Amino acid sequence: MPSRQAEYQALREKHVPRGPFQATSAFIREARGAVMTDLDGRELIDFAGGIGVVNVGHSHPRVVAAIQDQAARYIHTCFHIAMYEPYIDLARRMNELTPGDFHKMTMFANSGAEGVENAVKIARYATGRPAVIALDNAFHGRTLLGMTLTSKVKPYKLGFGPFAPEVYRMPNAYCYRCPLGKTYPSCQTACADHLEEFFVGNVAPEQTAAVIAEPIQGEGGFITPPPEYFKKLQAICRKHGIVLIIDEVQTAMGRAGKLFAIEHWGIAPDLLVTAKSLAGGLPLSAVTGRAELMNAPHVGGLGGTFAGNPIACRAALAVLDVFEEEGLLARAQALGRKVRARFDALQERYEIIGEVRGLGPMLALELVKDRGTKVPATEETKKLVQACFEKGLVLIACGNFGNVIRTLMPLVITDDQLEKGLGILEAGLRQISAR
Numbered sequence: 124m125p126s127r128q129a130e131y132q133a134l135r136e137k138h139v140p141r142g143p144f145q146a147t148s149a150f151i152r153e154a155r156g157a158v159m160t161d162l163d164g165r166e167l168i169d170f171a172g173g174i175g176v177v178n179v180g181h182s183h184p185r186v187v188a189a190i191q192d193q194a195a196r197y198i199h200t201c202f203h204i205a206m207y208e209p210y211i212d213l214a215r216r217m218n219e220l221t222p223g224d225f226h227k228m229t230m231f232a233n234s235g236a237e238g239v240e241n242a243v244k245i246a247r248y249a250t251g252r253p254a255v256i257a258l259d260n261a262f263h264g265r266t267l268l269g270m271t272l273t274s275k276v277k278p279y280k281l282g283f284g285p286f287a288p289e290v291y292r293m294p295n296a297y298c299y300r301c302p303l304g305k306t307y308p309s310c311q312t313a314c315a316d317h318l319e320e321f322f323v324g325n326v327a328p329e330q331t332a333a334v335i336a337e338p339i340q341g342e343g344g345f346i347t348p349p350p351e352y353f354k355k356l357q358a359i360c361r362k363h364g365i366v367l368i369i370d371e372v373q374t375a376m377g378r379a380g381k382l383f384a385i386e387h388w389g390i391a392p393d394l395l396v397t398a399k400s401l402a403g404g405l406p407l408s409a410v411t412g413r414a415e416l417m418n419a420p421h422v423g424g425l426g427g428t429f430a431g432n433p434i435a436c437r438a439a440l441a442v443l444d445v446f447e448e449e450g451l452l453a454r455a456q457a458l459g460r461k462v463r464a465r466f467d468a469l470q471e472r473y474e475i476i477g478e479v480r481g482l483g484p485m486l487a488l489e490l491v492k493d494r495g496t497k498v499p500a501t502e503e504t505k506k507l508v509q510a511c512f513e514k515g516l517v518l519i520a521c522g523n524f525g526n527v528i529r530t531l532m533p534l535v536i537t538d539d540q541l542e543k544g545l546g547i548l549e550a551g552l553r554q555i556s557a558r
């Protein structure tokens with residue numbers, strides 16, 4: 124009998140364009156917690172979590188119950204036509220939970236990119252300025268502005284221009300490959316101070332609406348700035364009346380061991396964007412921020428037909444309940460400690476691991492051909508991902524050179540599943556190191 128997997132692969136090739144990429148060849152029949160089962164019944168341990176979307180695990184029973192209950196009540200009214208409680212309840216909880224002891228407001232959209240677009244609209248409107256500064260290695264989505272703010276050219280930007288105007292790009296805090304050629308900590312975080320110099324040769328501060336940054340750069344390679352970085356960046360933004368937008372689409376909801384990763388740096392952003400794991404797998408993004416900024420755009424200036432869909436809001440409320448009632452943050456931190464210890468040990472055994480980095484369970488291995496020259500081991504990373512998939516582990520890479528392995532497993536992964544997954548990863552490292 125032909126495999127269901129093979130049958131659907133053939134149908135996919137005939138009916139769906141090649142643009143939407145596949146990290147693996149799996150088609151999923153069902154998924155629970157940190158395990159997915161494909162159409163032929165093969166079980167896969169999930170270290171990708173649908174690109175960081177299922178931090179509470181696949182089909183968490185509380186999320187499923189909230190979705191079912193809401194679907195039976197009403198599915199859509201459009202917030203602009205007839206309002207509903209879940210939108211308000213979730214906005215209130217986001218305002219309470221996000222960092223910052225000031226009056227905050229929240230609005231919802233559908234995807235991370237749409238959240239970013241709205242944050243930029245709000246910052247531009249509130250400041251009356253056009254420019255936005257993004258960082259090297261940034262990823263902010265695939266819409267026209269999201270793609271413009273994104274750094275990596277292939278595959279995200281190639282052939283899709285012209286891009287949106289008034290976007291400027293400055294060096295990031297990539298200590299392993301410092302764009303300023305310095306070394307931490309003797310550099311004194313010069314990459315943050317560099318913003319003042321950047322204004323001289325690139326764009327005037329009085330023309331700049333916002334600086335946008337991810338706390339840990341996700342697609343860019345899990346690049347984790349040093350502890351002083353965001354305080355410095357924020358001080359410069361404040362001095363010039365520039366809005367600091369923190370894009371937590373990938374880092375929020377416990378991914379880095381805190382509900383919001385920016386808490387690690389002890390600052391409260393002016394605007395904070397969340398999406399991915401916010402609604403446990405349903406499409407939902409939020410922009411949360413200072414009330415005076417959020418409330419600046421005129422009535423009707425923000426929104427969208429599906430934005431803040433009631434089922435997605437109910438799912439997000441269930442996700443927040445899971446964090447509170449199931450101690451998921453403590454679990455995330457314990458998971459982070461386990462994976463970190465294992466990754467540090469792997470780095471001692473395998474020369475190909477140039478750096479281990481990240482916070483909480485948002486961890487990465489940057490693979491290099493040689494620890495001295497740091498030439499990216501791009502081909503080897505591809506082989507590792509494939510070798511792991513063949514043995515039943517779904518793993519994804521990131522980084523501008525595609526040479527970084529990242530962990531985005533559901534935070535509810537069991538010890539057995541984690542051990543099995545890490546064992547497969549180590550076997551894969553042994554395999555690519557032997558070649």
Ligand SMILES: Cc1ncc(COP(=O)(O)O)c(C=O)c1O
Nearest residue numbers: 234235236262263264341372373
């Ligand atoms: C930091 C960051 N911002 C924005 C996005 C875009 O989110 P979406 O794919 O939901 O549009 C992503 C997606 O990976 C992301 O990691």
